[in-house]
Amino acid sequence: MATVLVTGGNGYIGSHTVISLSENGYDVIIADNLINSKMEVQNRLEKITGKRFKFYKADCCDEAAMRRIFEENSIDSVIHFAGLKAVGESVKIPLDYYQNNIVSMITVARLMKEFDVRKLVFSSSATVYGMSEDVPFTEESPLGVCTNPYGWTKWMLEQVLKDFAKANPEMKICLLRYFNPVGAHESGLIGEDPRGIPNNLFPYISKVAGGTLDCLTVFGDDYDTPDGTCLRDYIHVVDLADGHVKAIDYLDKTDDCVSVFNIGTGKGTSVKEAVAAFEKACGHEIKHVFGPRRPGDIAVCYASTDKAYRLLGFKARYNIDDMCTSCWKWQSMNPEGLSD
Ligand code: NAD
Ligand code: UD1
Numbered sequence: 001m002a003t004v005l006v007t008g009g010n011g012y013i014g015s016h017t018v019i020s021l022s023e024n025g026y027d028v029i030i031a032d033n034l035i036n037s038k039m040e041v042q043n044r045l046e047k048i049t050g051k052r053f054k055f056y057k058a059d060c061c062d063e064a065a066m067r068r069i070f071e072e073n074s075i076d077s078v079i080h081f082a083g084l085k086a087v088g089e090s091v092k093i094p095l096d097y098y099q100n101n102i103v104s105m106i107t108v109a110r111l112m113k114e115f116d117v118r119k120l121v122f123s124s125s126a127t128v129y130g131m132s133e134d135v136p137f138t139e140e141s142p143l144g145v146c147t148n149p150y151g152w153t154k155w156m157l158e159q160v161l162k163d164f165a166k167a168n169p170e171m172k173i174c175l176l177r178y179f180n181p182v183g184a185h186e187s188g189l190i191g192e193d194p195r196g197i198p199n200n201l202f203p204y205i206s207k208v209a210g211g212t213l214d215c216l217t218v219f220g221d222d223y224d225t226p227d228g229t230c231l232r233d234y235i236h237v238v239d240l241a242d243g244h245v246k247a248i249d250y251l252d253k254t255d256d257c258v259s260v261f262n263i264g265t266g267k268g269t270s271v272k273e274a275v276a277a278f279e280k281a282c283g284h285e286i287k288h289v290f291g292p293r294r295p296g297d298i299a300v301c302y303a304s305t306d307k308a309y310r311l312l313g314f315k316a317r318y319n320i321d322d323m324c325t326s327c328w329k330w331q332s333m334n335p336e337g338l339s340d
Contacts (some may be wrong), residue, residue: 003027003028003029003075004029005069006020006031006081007030007032007078007108009032009081010030010032010038011032011036011037012037012171012192013178014032015045016237016241017079017081017239017241018045018049019049019185019241021244025249026245028054029054029055030053031056031060031066031069032046032055033059036171037193038339039340044338048160048190057189060105063111064098066107075117076117077120078121080104080105080106083104083123084097084101084154085157088148088149090149092147094149098153101150102153102157102160105122107321109161112171112241115144116265119174119248120161120174121145121176121247121251122158122161123176124154124157127151128151128155129143129177129301132144132298136303138307139261145180151277158260165258169257172251172257174248174258174261175258175275176258176263178235178263180200180201180235180264181234181326182202182327183202184330185238185326186296188333189330189333191331193337205327206331209282209284209286210335217289217291218271219271219297220291221240223293228272229270229272230297230300232264232268232299233264233303234269234300234323239263240263254311257310263317264316265304266302267302274324277324281325
């Protein structure tokens with residue numbers, strides 16, 4: 001059974017991916033420093049899968065701690081989720097973002113080379129396309145100018161990994177550019193569990209629906225879109241998790257050192273449509289008001305999904321209603337999130 005080291009595997013996307021890997025016959029080892037997740041996730045994963053995963057509380061920037069993991073296990077591939085991801089926070093504490101996101105990836109890459117682990121999947125983001133609105137974004141669309149340090153860390157790490165692969169052609173690296181991951185596992189046991197007041201749309205709507213927050217502000221209704229609100233390509237986190245399994249499988253077959261894939265649905269959903277879908281899922285109104293545009297937002301962002309379908313066989317199974325239903329189940333079952 002091939003063993004995958006999942007860094008950041010206690011987090012939102014990582015924990016869902018651990019389930020998909022396990023369901024597809026992979027052995028999983030998790031490394032996470034718990035900076036943005038709770039240990040309770042491991043209990044929930046055990047409830048869902050019936051397995052207790054090997055867990056290391058380790059910072060991926062700590063070379064000695066990470067070396068121990070490579071020494072103690074026979075690792076076949078790595079999925080690197082570990083990173084800080086809050087856009088607004090990255091503007092306030094840029095050095096922490098550059099330090100954590102860049103150094104963690106470089107540390108893991110160095111150890112992969114040292115221990116001859118050749119397959120890597122890296123969590124990139126549609127944010128690397130910058131402020132362009134030349135949709136749909138294909139993997140060949142030019143990379144843009146990012147509007148915040150978080151985005152730049154993804155942009156820079158894509159370059160770092162391309163250079164790493166060029167110098168080490170035995171490496172097989174897959175860069176997955178996620179669009180907007182939302183939703184939760186069907187069990188309602190794991191989901192997105194942000195600390196403090198959420199910045200992203202779905203966690204915010206969930207809290208308004210659950211009564212913890214009073215009212216959603218829709219950022220701008222004067223965009224050049226059918227209903228005036230921004231369009232995004234929301235993808236169910238369970239679909240996204242499956243995309244990682246397909247990427248790992250693909251790295252066994254490809255001769256390319258670096259492969260890049262968008263992971264989205266190819267469909268744009270407006271903020272108004274997202275609110276309406278959530279109202280349907282939770283069965284009551286989501287109080288919302290219209291406010292000014294949020295600086296840095298683009299009107300429209302959605303993926304071309306052709307390449308992922310052609311080469312990975314990846315196609316999203318879930319629609320916006322499924323995303324809202326699962327989000328609401330998670331929110332209802334865990335109104336305060338998970339305990340420490
Ligand atoms: P998350 O914060 O829920 O998960 C990240 C996990 O990594 C957390 O458990 C955190 O404790 C851990 N972590 C952070 N720094 C670490 C370090 N130095 N060492 C060990 N563990 C560390 O975030 P997520 O939404 O699951 O995102 C996973 C990855 O996907 C991130 O790299 C993120 O930037 C990227 N991504 C996320 C989105 C999104 O909308 N959620 C979109 C595009 C890309
Ligand atoms: C944001 C980040 C992106 C990151 C992604 C996932 C920016 C500019 N982009 O994407 O880099 O990869 O999160 O973490 O921050 N909205 C409201 N009211 C709210 C919250 C959001 O109307 O309270 C709207 C936004 O204007 C946007 C849409 O909802 O049109 C989605 O927003 P969000 O969930 O924050 O994702 P993105 O902005 O697409």
